[in-house]
Amino acid sequence: MSVRIADLTIGEGRPVAVLGGPLLVELSPSVELDALAGPAVAVVVDDLALVRAAARLALPVILRRPREASLMEWLTAADRCEAEGNPSVVLCEAVPDLALMKAARAESGRPVIVDLGKDAVLAGAAVAAGADGLLLDPDAPSEVVDAAVEDARLIGAVVRPEAPEDLPQARAAIDRTDAALAVILERRAELAGAIQRLKPVGGFAGRDPERERKVVAAMAQRAPRLGEPGLRPIMAAVIEAGLHAAEREWPARASR
Numbered sequence: 001m002s003v004r005i006a007d008l009t010i011g012e013g014r015p016v017a018v019l020g021g022p023l024l025v026e027l028s029p030s031v032e033l034d035a036l037a038g039p040a041v042a043v044v045v046d047d048l049a050l051v052r053a054a055a056r057l058a059l060p061v062i063l064r065r066p067r068e069a070s071l072m073e074w075l076t077a078a079d080r081c082e083a084e085g086n087p088s089v090v091l092c093e094a095v096p097d098l099a100l101m102k103a104a105r106a107e108s109g110r111p112v113i114v115d116l117g118k119d120a121v122l123a124g125a126a127v128a129a130g131a132d133g134l135l136l137d138p139d140a141p142s143e144v145v146d147a148a149v150e151d152a153r154l155i156g157a158v159v160r161p162e163a164p165e166d167l168p169q170a171r172a173a174i175d176r177t178d179a180a181l182a183v184i185l186e187r188r189a190e191l192a193g194a195i196q197r198l199k200p201v202g203g204f205a206g207r208d209p210e211r212e213r214k215v216v217a218a219m220a221q222r223a224p225r226l227g228e229p230g231l232r233p234i235m236a237a238v239i240e241a242g243l244h245a246a247e248r249e250w251p252a253r254a255s256r
């Protein structure tokens with residue numbers, strides 16, 4: 001059985017696999033071990049008792065924690081895999097207990113992915129908790145896959161600082177940040193539009209320089225590299241773009 005992994009190159013985590021790309025194989029006692037080593041790029045192990053056999057396949061091992069296994073049992077199985085000569089172990093939290101996932105990552109220093117099953121609802125939370133990757137059921141609908149990848153990208157950009165090592169990595173990281181920025185800018189324009197409809201005088205006619213100064217000062221606390229001088233022209237442009245959008249949507253109200 002193959003499983004899909006959402007590519008997640010955020011944080012210090014390594015990409016585990018590319019969505020829709022490499023084939024992963026689930027290991028169970030009934031699987032012919034020798035037949036596996038061909039096309040598969042990794043082997044998924046659910047039964048910790050099979051870890052030794054999986055280690056010998058010379059493929060990366062994705063060690064999925066069974067519901068009943070403790071943190072200690074899970075990490076011990078990972079160490080056993082390494083002792084067997086295969087250090088390429090990725091832990092996979094399937095329950096998913098995000099606190100336990102975080103502890104496993106901190107204690108073992110190994111990458112940990114979270115198995116979301118067919119549901120994207122925990123994708124952002126898993127990334128915020130430090131997940132290095134997300135695993136989705138092969139039957140998950142494409143909307144679920146898209147939602148998980150989008151949440152991972154946006155939340156990762158906000159909460160997971162990156163340390164890219166070359167130009168392509170840095171550009172990929174900035175693309176993720178810009179994706180989050182676009183979502184925030186769109187949301188801000190929507191809110192600014194709502195404010196224009198609530199103000200006695202909306203649009204450019206109701207512009208409030210003192211409020212704009214406060215907006216910039218508050219943002220500078222979170223953006224010290226840019227500071228107020230850097231943010232002032234950016235926010236002037238953002239605010240004006242919001243007012244133009246409001247005028248386009250509510251011509252009569254915004255310029256009243």
Ligand SMILES: O=C(O)C(=O)C[C@]1(C(=O)O)C=C[C@@H](O)C=C1
Nearest residue numbers: 192195207208209211212239242
């Ligand atoms: O807060 C308001 O009064 C707004 O109209 C919103 C907003 C903004 O986009 O932040 C826009 C124009 C004003 O000059 C100040 C702020």
